[in-house]
Amino acid sequence: MDWATASTNLSPRRVWSVRRRLLALLVLPAFVVLLAGTVSDYYTSINPVRDAYDRALADSALAIAGYVRASPGDRLTLVLPEEAIRVLSSDAIDTIYFRVSGPDRALIAGDRDLPIARAAQSNPAFDTVTYRGAPTRIVSYRSVSPAGMVTTTVGETMNKRAVVRRQLLWAVLTADFVQLVAIMALVWVGVSLALRPLIALREQISGRSARELEPLSARTVPAEVRTLVDALNRLFRRIGESSRAQQQFLESATHQLRTPLAGIQAQLELLIAEEGEPAKRDRLGLALSAARRLSHTTQQLLALARSDHAAATYADFRTVDLAAVVEASVADHVSRAVAADVDLGAELQPATVHGIAWLLAEAVNNLVDNAITYTPAGGSITVRCGTNGATVFLEVVDTGVGIPAAERARVTERFYRGHRSQGEGSGLGLAIVADVARLHGAKLSITAGAAERGTCVRLELRRPI
């Protein structure tokens, strides 16, 4: 089982990563706060500007009002000096209008249709109107003359104000955008730094094989995750312990079964040698072959149990000289091959793998054993091993009866016995080979041998780095 797939299996619902959560939780509120800040900044700075322009406009109104004269007969006139007119029309950006009206809004001077700001609590009174198609700020100053109330209104288009407002808006937005970017960067860096121990832990876990049960290092993990790491380590320890217990049980079971089997077989062999009566000798021979089959099957069942994922742990993996394993296995089978009149040979090239030596030996033994059983007299068996780029291969090729293509997928099942097996064989040999292959992450292929005759069983293992 792979840790990565395990974690996705446990969460069918899509769950946000911690990084995404933190970023969402920090950046969105920060953005909203900054936006509110921008709005408030804008309004707090635009009001004094408007007031200043208003005051200047009011000053103009006051100044113009100062030039209203009451002539004899209480006729009101405006006498504007040239200089004042120049001042009023000197603005390059905005157009300035004025209107001075007497009682009953009778025009004294200026633009007749310029609206007058409604009298408010304050004098001068301000208003914003549309005049001659443009938004215009007006101020009306009411003064009392001997000839009655005089209202002096000055209007000014709002171009200058708009420019200033735009500038202000830009300044505020720019400053706040820079702040937002800075905050996002800080959050990103902070989150990354905070997550670093978690990522290291993830690397530590995903970098190991599922059978590697060494405890995870809890030194560098933050307190929040420590309980998780502790729980994992407890789990690793328990799996390790139960796997060791199972190994020990199987080991002593092997030991306990083999000794009496050895006794029975040896005693039967001796009885056969001593027995003079052929009929009795035949019966003893039957008992002996049954005893041999029993030990063979026992050995295979125990090997099968011990090659199981649950029993074998990563701690048992070592660097193994596969060529030496093959050499020992072939040498052990020479006598059987000679007895069966089969030419057993090897082609060995350097091959080193990472694995469990006795299980690899068990796999080779079963393959050679099968090959001898299913190769008729006069045939040949060749065991090869070597290194081919990143893979280490092991193959046993025979000129025997072969396995029909249709059966090849099934022969690795436990207790499966093909059509070719006649009485002999427990149907466990290739199951053991398949188990050992699985445990070592090796690819197992079963094909026909050379010239479409016999069988070729090939294992491809990863070359250790």
Next chain:
Amino acid sequence: MRVLVVEDDQVVGDAVQRALTLGGYAADHVETAERAKSALHAESFDLAIVDIGLPREDGLQLLRDLRRRGRNLPVLMLTARDGLSDRVNALDLGADDYLTKPFQVAELLARCRALVRRANGVASTEIAFGPLKLDLAHRQVTVRNEPLDVTRREWSVLECLVLNAGRVVSKEKLMSAVAGWHDELTPNAVEVYVSRLRTKLADAAVIRVIRGLGYRLDEPKS
């Protein structure tokens, strides 16, 4: 020839003792390492067959103890455990051979014969192998007491094969057995010597070619 069998299982111990008797040896059977030690102390044996899984003090400890005391009689270890580490351990501790239970009686006897032969080769100057006799001192071979004419190099090959009879001997090992101080040997040369020896030995012994591994000397089929 006297053999001490150290095996705690009654049935196996009895079978081994009977097999040895059948093979022409005088065999004594004890069940613990302590008894084995006192037996070895009191009398002289030519070979010991020791089970690794003995109660209390195990076979490997007994072996270590023997070797520490300078006893160099050949020791064949028996074990019910598989795993190459046991094998390596036993051989490292000075065992001469190793057999896994269950074993075949014929195999056990062949191993015993080989061990005794090799021990004799070291202790005395003559080794016998079936109808073959090798006089190590004079480098002479006889077949059924008839002298066999072999060259110096053929002799070296034959000596190496006889000392390792029943086992696969690699070409490299034979090469180093043949090569003298200033000899350059090719694997082909070894093949030539083996092939000549085969012709000369005829039916006195069988030299098998184990493709890719080497040669194995077996007694002729009787």
